[in-house]
Amino acid sequence: MVSRKEAFFGLHFDLHPNENDTSLGEDISEEMIDRLLERVKPDYVQYDCKGHSGYTGYPTEVGWASPGIKKDSLAIWRKVTKRHGVKLFIHYSGVWDRVAVERHQEWARYTPEGKPDPDGMTSTFGPYVDELLIPQLKEVFGKYDLDGAWIDGDCWAVRPDYSPAAIQAWKEATGAEDAPRSPRDPRWKEWLEFNRRQFECYLCKYLNELHRFNPKLEMTSNWMYSSLAPRPVKAPLDFISGDYSPTDSVNTARFEARYMANVRLPWDLMAWGFNHPEGQPPSHKTAEQLKQEASVVLSQGGGFQVYYQPTRSGWIDPWLVDIMAEVAEFCRKRQEFSHRTESVPQVALLLSAVSFYDRTNALFSASEGLYNPIKGVLHALLELGYSVDVLVEHQIENKLNRYPVVVLPETHKLNPGFREALVEYVKRGGALLAIGAEAARLFEGELGVEFDGEPVDVNAYILSGDLMGALGGPWQRVFPVTARAIGRRFPTYDPRKEGEVAATVTELGMGRIAAIYGTLGTVYFRCHTSHIREFLRSVMREVFPNPIVELEGPPCVDVSLRQKDHKLLIHLMNTAGMQTASQYTIVNFIPPVGPLTLKVRLDGKPSSVYLIPDNVRISSEWKGGKLKITLPSLHIHGVLVIEP
Incomplete structure (x- = not known):
């Protein structure tokens, strides 16, 4: 069996058993599982155990089993997965356990009003972890000889806790008379961080205890140490993982994969194999749609898994297995040149944890839209053909x-030490682009401009090439002193007048520092208009004129520059036709794009160039330190392999 740390492709099945179930496991058979495993050949399966309702799908003596169990599903899955050499993990809801809170209010997280959480969130300060979670996991691990767990409903389910134990812990730690109840109260940010640190203590507690119980167990907590928790790793997770949005999935994965790839732990992302059309029950995604989603993850070196829900009786029909098998085959053909690759550094897009935690009122969530600016800038950079890594300060x-x-995407706050490190980086020859009035203000002394007052919310139009379009919002008025204006904005779509400075660049030491003085990321996230993208291109050329790869092709092709075993890997991923709008939930056609021309800067002429998965030699032209490659067509995903 492949360890989870080395695993590449998996399947996830959960049902969230509840008190109303009547047929759990009734239709499961060894033959059904045999057929699935033979066709799909996953490295692992994650199967249902306990969902957010708190009821288990197996007969438990520790907690509350669903009354609808007809067959022991886990026992059958364990028997067959062992026969096939496939690892078996469980889906288990951690902090979120409704029935536990109903039966034991002393286990509950409390609201600011002093009442048990109405949704069933448990307290990380209380005895739930010792009296239910750890004993129940030991029971199920021992009973079925499982390989580990994917703990759901954990970090992202945590909310500020006003239980007696939490309040007492806060008083002892701070000497305060009470805990803050709202963002208006003093020490609110400190209170949020206190709750975050407590979750990490809770996480370390159950992970350490279960690793002592069975050192071979491999475990994760869904979304911990992802962009929802942009902090240094402290808990002993064996891998990190997250199930990204079932809708607008490609865009979600583009961001999350680039963050996870820099955490320095084994990682995977989970696609939902279905979507929820408005007013309808779930509809399943096509293999084409899932292959496009998988390509995003593969391009960043991660593992990939797909989430399905069997029927309530556990049945998985052959037509669904066919989709799984097609997606698995697509991934396997690319595994050698995708899994566990390393980035070739090009554009670093900063996700500032300092800025994020300064503005969020959540513990482990980005639902407030705080990442919209960075996502907007990421989309624009990718659509310009840049290879981009998303990194937090400590990374x-x-x-x-x-x-x-x-690139700093509308970052409003930095620690002084990190700000100075960025300035020194530029002086030593680096390049820095600050986007947004607040990000620019952080480098007021270095930008070579005079700031005039505060940002003003205005209508603005940008001229990019032969196209003019809107880029309204808060703009900072500046006057160049030593800097050079490299873009202008206008109050209407009439560019005959002089307009205002929209972007500048100046030399600083051996490097360059530039700024765009409006909220480009926020606006691009909302509208994805080509004139904004082209405006960003003109600015990027000032600070990064010589990327390793230059792509001539449509903006729907993402470039990811990777390396493995001394080979340069250029991942090309076609986003054309990706599902974005909720009115179009299922995609069954991805239009090919091409021809694509790439110019690759190399130290020397390569010995061979070929395309994966076709494994065909690609003709190329070597001239002046650049390798010119032309691909007639790209369907969903391909890897150009360049050997020195």
Whole structure:
């Protein structure tokens, strides 16, 4: 069996058993599972155990089993997966356990009004972890000889806790008379961080205890140490994982994969194999749609898994298995040149944890739209053909000099030490682009401009090439002193008048620092208009004129520059036709794009160039330190392999 740390492709099935179930496991058979495993050949399966309702799908002596169990599903899945050499993990809801809170209110997280959580969230300060979670996991691990667990409903389900135990812990830690109840109260941010640290203590507690119980267990907590928790890793997770949005999935994965790839732990992302059309029960995604989603993850070196729900009786029909098998085959053909690759540093896009935690009122969530600016800038950079890594401060501070350019997407706050590190990075020859009035203000002394007052919310139009379009919002008025204006904005779509400065660039030491003085990321996230993208291109050329790869092709092709075993890997991923709008939930056709021309800067002429998965040699032209490659067509995903 492949360890989870080495695993590449998996399947996830959960049902969230409840008190109303009547047929759990009734239709499960060894033959059904045999057929699935033979066709799909996953490295692992994650199967249902306990969902957010708190009821288990197996007969438990520790908690509350669903009254609708007809067959022991886990026992059958364990028997067959062992026969096939496939690892078996469980889906288990952690913090979110409704029935536990109903039966034991002393286990509950309390609201600011002093009442047990109405949704069934447990307290990480209370005895739930010792009296139910750990004993029940030991029971199920021992009973079925499982390989580990994917703990759901954990970090993202945690809310500020006003239980007696939490309040007492806060008083002892701070000397305060009470805990803050709202963002208007003093010490609110400190209170949120206190709750975050407590979750990490809770997480460490059950992970350490279960690893002592069985050192071979491999475990994760869904979304911990992802963009929802942009903090240094402290808990002993064996891998990190998350199930991204079932709708607008490609865009969600584009962001999350680029963050997870820099956490330095084995990681995977989980696609939902179905979507929820408005007013309708779930509809399943096609193999084409899932292959496009998988390509995003493969391009960043991660593992991939797909989530399905069997019927309530556990049946998985052959037509669904056929989709799984087609997606699995697509991934396997690319595994050698996708899994566990390393980034070739090009553009570093900063996800500032300092800015994020300064503005969020949640513990482990980005539902407030705080990441919209960084996602907007990411989309624009990818659609310009740049290879982009998303990094938080602690991930990049010791390797700034590896990146030719760092982009700050509407970052409003930085620690002084990190700000100074960025300035020194530029002085030593790096390039920095600050986007947004607040990000620019952080470098007021270095930008070579005079700031005039505060940002003003205005209508603005940008001229990019032969197209003019809107880029309204808060703009900072500036006057260049030593800087050079490299873009202008206008109050209407009449560019005959002089307009105002929209972007500047100046030299600083051996490097360059530039700024765009409006909210480009926020606006691009909302509208994805080409004139904004082209405006960003003109600015990026000033700070990063010589990327390793230059792509001539449509904006729907993402470029990811990776390396493995001394080979340069250029992942090309076609986003054309991706599902975005909720009125179009299922995609069954991805239009091919091409021809694509790539110019690759190399130290020397390569010995061979070929395309995966076709494994065909690609003709190329070597001239002046550049390799020119033309691909007639790209369907969903391909990897150009360049050997020195």
